[in-house]
Amino acid sequence: MIRENIAETEEKIAEACKRAGRDRSEVTLIAVSKTKPVEMLREAYDAGARDFGENRVQELMEKMPSMPEDVRWHMIGHLQRNKVKYIVGKVWMIHSVDSLELAEEISKEAVKRQVKVRILLEVNVAEEESKFGVTVQEAVSLAEAVAKLPGIQIEGLMTIAPYVENQEENRIHFRKLKQLSVDIYSKNIDNISMNVLSMGMTGDYSVAVEEGATCVRVGTGIFGERKGMVV
Numbered sequence: 759m760i761r762e763n764i765a766e767t768e769e770k771i772a773e774a775c776k777r778a779g780r781d782r783s784e785v786t787l788i789a790v791s792k793t794k795p796v797e798m799l800r801e802a803y804d805a806g807a808r809d810f811g812e813n814r815v816q817e818l819m820e821k822m823p824s825m826p827e828d829v830r831w832h833m834i835g836h837l838q839r840n841k842v843k844y845i846v847g848k849v850w851m852i853h854s855v856d857s858l859e860l861a862e863e864i865s866k867e868a869v870k871r872q873v874k875v876r877i878l879l880e881v882n883v884a885e886e887e888s889k890f891g892v893t894v895q896e897a898v899s900l901a902e903a904v905a906k907l908p909g910i911q912i913e914g915l916m917t918i919a920p921y922v923e924n925q926e927e928n929r930i931h932f933r934k935l936k937q938l939s940v941d942i943y944s945k946n947i948d949n950i951s952m953n954v955l956s957m958g959m960t961g962d963y964s965v966a967v968e969e970g971a972t973c974v975r976v977g978t979g980i981f982g983e984r985k986g987m988v989v
């Protein structure tokens with residue numbers, strides 16, 4: 759089932775790329791495996807998945823040793839400062855940096871371990887009360903401040919769009935995030951590349967790709983429904 763789901767997701771991404779005149783290689787499919795057992799991750803790996811997204815540090819640390827070394831782990835969930843030390847140097851990218859304090863902690867650990875940490879700034883473009891992330895207005899000053907920290911490379915932006923029945927409703931949010939990345943890039947801040955736009959989940963990744971996503975985070979569409987209320 760997982761193999762078929764990945765194939766279907768791949769096909770939809772390819773179609774969206776085509777519609778947008780983009781090359782398929784511009785988009786990374788991240789298999790969001792939170793709450794799912796390692797056997798299922800292994801199945802996805804065997805079907806070609808190499809990028810996996812998790813939202814809890816403990817779960818990530820538990821799964822990591824059971825998976826091949828060439829997996830790129832993406833921390834996509836809200837990150838507490840006291841957990842930063844466990845993942846710095848181990849994950850490929852942290853998608854969910856939403857405060858200067860968190861970035862400072864990542865920087866401190868990165869310097870200690872002499873590694874460079876790729877991060878994305880999480881922006882709550884839709885300004886939903888329930889979501890983490892800075893506002894569009896705050897994003898520029900956060901980018902400027904984080905860019906000064908050693909050991910950190912800002913690769914781009916991430917957003918979690920609202921849950922909607924019709925993905926067209928989220929187009930405006932994806933467009934806003936893309937525009938923000940262009941605005942930040944145009945400021946020519948050292949240490950900021952803005953090559954990555956992490957946006958789009960199972961319900962809306964096609965539209966996200968049309969609007970410029972370079973990473974889509976697909977959980978349900980690959981692994982099936984999750985039990986319980988896990989955000």
Ligand SMILES: *Cc1c(COP(=O)(O)O)cnc(C)c1O
Nearest residue numbers: 790834959960975976977978989
């Ligand atoms: C759970 C989660 C996803 C995947 O959600 P699906 O709707 O199951 O595809 C993507 N991004 C983040 C940040 C998540 O927490």
